[in-house]
Amino acid sequence: MHVVKVTKAKLDKQVDWRSVCPVSSALDILGDKWSLLIIRDLLTKGPRTYSDFLESDEHISTNILADRLHLLTCLNLIERSDAEGIARNNAYKLTKSGEALKPTLFELAKWSQDNLKAYNPDIEDIV
Template identity: 70%
Template structure:
């Protein structure tokens, strides 16, 4: 878990604190992929349509692991087959991401006509 001493929190506001950890462009996309697919390998994350770069992906996976939102899963003892999955605290983000998706479908359609439904 990230300790207060190790992280530069902007304020004590819980929304601000959550955004300090997850407000970047990629963290919630990684969480979304794990919610959708259960487990993902490093190379499977690279196949997402958002096209995350390898260095950013590696850094985000390290950060999300360090704050206990995801964990590494050993597959057959072969490092290249290792995958990631959500921890219970990561899975607890599902209602938040679903609400964001519904809000986006409702209010962003006029700005982003190609937006898809999550049904």
Template identity: 60%
Template structure:
């Protein structure tokens, strides 16, 4: 990965500033584990090439990991690592902030306790 700056905020935005990476993390916070096909079913409709790229990046950065499932129909899933789990309060804070400051502009937005 090419880092744009030595600033920690800039570095975190290099990873989390990407819409798709953040939504993958969100889905794993909500559902604890997801298969590749379950990510594709997300209402945001991520393209397969972007999903594969972001899963690889987040795995490389040790924010998520691939795990084997015992069910025959779905062999692999992704889950948060310790580093990914550390993002939970940050993601929840973003949702709370959006509820407080963006709900008048997006009246259909769910409240944070409905999603996380």
């Protein structure tokens, strides 16, 4: 596994901590679309490579993907296994902290189905 050691000072350069509120702090990390979609894919599809993420229906750009993977790794939500040979074969998987987001994402998906289907009738059912 690839472990990224990061200091609080270095992380603070990457994350704009807006307040001490726990909801706000969580949203500073998870409040953008891409971080949650990376975590969703890891929860629903298991370990994924960089290329796997690029092939998702949402079409994340390479620079945003690299940034979010680095951030989520620094925060110990995901970890990277170093495959021998080509770097693009490295697989990312959730850590215990990342797995702990499963009930939160499930509830968010359920809320979306219950409250947004009238506006987006194509929303998929929860698996």
